[in-house]
Amino acid sequence: MRESVGFSIKEAAVQSDLSEDTIRYYEKIGLLPQADRKKNRHRIYHPEDLTVMKLITCLKKTGMSLDEMKPFLGLTYESDLTEHPDLQVKLQQHKENIQHQINSLQMIIDVIDSKMTSGSMLPEACVLAEPTKRVPRVGHSG
Amino acid sequence: MRESVGFSIKEAAVQSDLSEDTIRYYEKIGLLPQADRKKNRHRIYHPEDLTVMKLITCLKKTGMSLDEMKPFLGLTYESDLTEHPDLQVKLQQHKENIQHQINSLQMIIDVIDSKMTSGSMLPEACVLAEPTKRVPRVGHSG
DNA sequence: ATAAAACTTGGAGTTGACTCGAAGTCAATC
DNA sequence: GATTGACTTCGAGTCAACTCCAAGTTTTAT
Secondary structure (H helix, E strand, O other), X not given: OOOOOOEOHHHHHHHHOOOHHHHHHHHHOOOOOOXXXXXXXXXXXXXXXXXXXXXXXXXXXXXXXXXXXXXXXXXXXXXXXXXXXXXXXXXXXXXXXXXXXXXXXXXXHHHHHXXXXXXXXXXXXXXXXXXXXXXXXXOOOO | OOOOOOEOHHHXXXXXXXXXXXXXXXXXXXXXXXXXXXXXXXXXXXXXXXHHHHHHHHHHHOOOOHHHHHHHHOOOOOOOHHHOHHHHHHHHHHHHHHHHHHHHHHHHHHHHHHHHHHOOOOOOOXXXXXXXXXXXXXXXXX
């Protein structure tokens, strides 16, 4: 194998927007596979490793914990998700969670938009069934 | 003031989907105002307090830290956001962050949809410029 | 009188996700 | 030989955000 092909951990860190320590930590906890090594034991990362790192960052943004990600990251292109109905169910559930998140975030954007014009921070729409008129003391003692 | 009007901390916990300990913690760190008290020093929460609690939960979902929330929670209905241009800027920035989050989440939903049918977990679209063909080792050693 | 329930406060502990420092190896350079 | 740079591993520390425990008060019921 040509050792010059691949990225150092520093280069992988730059490209994946993760720190070197985080990459080592992810390998340690099994989120990333054991990296290839040079003779001097330096890690070598391939483009597909960076793909996984970016996927991890994406999934984090959805609120999935590092532990929850593991089963999904354990699949390769060859793996067929249909052979893992348990993961399919989890993925479907996570998709619905994400949709809920999107809905909540959209509501908050709507609230921010309306409050940018009307002035107050407190929303009427955010997960609330009924609007409220007055918050007597927020900020007073703070 | 009629002491019977209001919710106990247990009732507030149920309605806000926060634990009693979390509500006390939020008051302690100044995220929530000092609560009204009964003669026996039990806290009393009013509907508007629950509104703030729900707003906090909402903002958490957007990734805003508890510390970052404080300036916004310090505003009441009477306060005019236009008197706080610094907070307006922050709010605008947060809104854009939320929009980015929504875009990322939507992309992940799209990836999940396509992978639910094609089988592999690794996305081509998720924050990636170029697709990758093969991930040789994810899951092998793990 | 005791017991139970529902709360209080203060302080410490837990969890997840990193982050840092110490001590080390190897290769390159002088 | 020493020095430097780029990495290594291990173990501990940090941070944010809770969560738990002990000891207490008040109210109510028996």
